[in-house]
Each structure stands twice: as C-alpha cells, then as structure tokens.
Amino acid sequence: MAQNHICELCNRNVSSITKHHLIPLEKGGEKFKTLSLCSTCHRQIHALFTNRELATHYRSLESLKKDIKIVKFLKFIQNIPGDSYLDIKKSRHVRKSC
Template sequence: MVGRIKRQQRLASVQVPVPEVLPVCPVCGREIPPSERDAHHFVPKSKGGRETRLLHRICHRQIHALYGETELARRLHTAEALLAEPEMQKFVAWVRRKPMDFFEKSRKSVARRRA
C-alpha cells in the first residue's frame, strides 16, 4: 500500500507531454515532420557554404534535381530567389496541396540530364 505522500510524488513526476512545435519549410511553407527533414546548404558546401536550413525532403530533392551547385551558389542562394523561379513556383503550387509527410521521388530536369 502506497501512502498519500508517495502517491502525490508519483502524480507530480508524471510529465504532461508538450506538443512539439514543428519547423516550417522556407520553400513550401508547410510544417516539416521529423521523418521528412533535410538540412540544405543554400550556398553548396563545395562552393564554401556553411549555413543550413531545414527543408522538406521532397523540396530539397527538387531543388537539386532542377539546379546545379554553381547556379545555386551564384544566384539561387536564398529561399526567395528559388521561389522566383518558374519551375519552383509550379512545384510549390503542386506540393502545397499534399499532406506534410508526402514524399515522391524527384526526377532530374531535362537540362540537368544533358549537363
């Protein structure tokens, strides 16, 4: 039999789970679940980039399917610059209608396949 003090201590030690605040993808604007997080160097590491930001895995893969590292380093090194590109605008309009844990394999663009 457990006394009143021990029972109060047990109840006090039970932690109420605090809902996790999910980060928001700077490309598509949706919350990123833990299973779909990728760290992206807006300036590629091979071009001297150090900072990373969390993106949806599908957004990250789409960026690298469409653009080479040199192009990313020179002119597409911010989320705003990426969102100004017509190919990314089409992709973002499509992916925003999907659930936050949606993933589909990305294909390289025709221009990237030729390079």
C-alpha cells in the same frame, strides 16, 4: 511523439527537416546560411538546378521562391501532406551536367 517542423520553402508541416546550404558545400558553402527544408523540396531544388546555378543565382530563399520552376512546384505540392513521399526526377539539364 513526432516533432513537427515547417519547411521554409513550401511552409508544409513535416516530421523531419533537412538542411539546404544556400551555397553548395562543393562551392565553399559550409560557413554560409542554410535553409530548413522538407526532403521533397530539398530534392526538388537539386533536381532542377546544378550546384553552380545554386551558388550563382539562388543564394537566398527569396531568389528560390521567385524562380518559375519553383513557383510551379510549390503550387503543385501545396495540398499534398508534408510527409508524403514524391518521386523527384532530375531535370535533363541537371543530368547533362553530372
């Protein structure tokens, strides 16, 4: 039987969870807090923000939830089942920084 988890960002019920480092590993985040996120939310965060932005501006669940792009995303996915696969594309802003 599949174990159920709740994503800390979208609060949807999902069968598996990922760990999101609030301070990205490449910025020294291995010893800092992580969030338990569904893969869709995790991919969306990294599609919207660079690791530098995450380390500087989005160091908490509250700061992520206040960002207008995340607010719009959460409103979009609120009625989509947690284990549905959504194709997430990196924003132009993030693609340029790679």
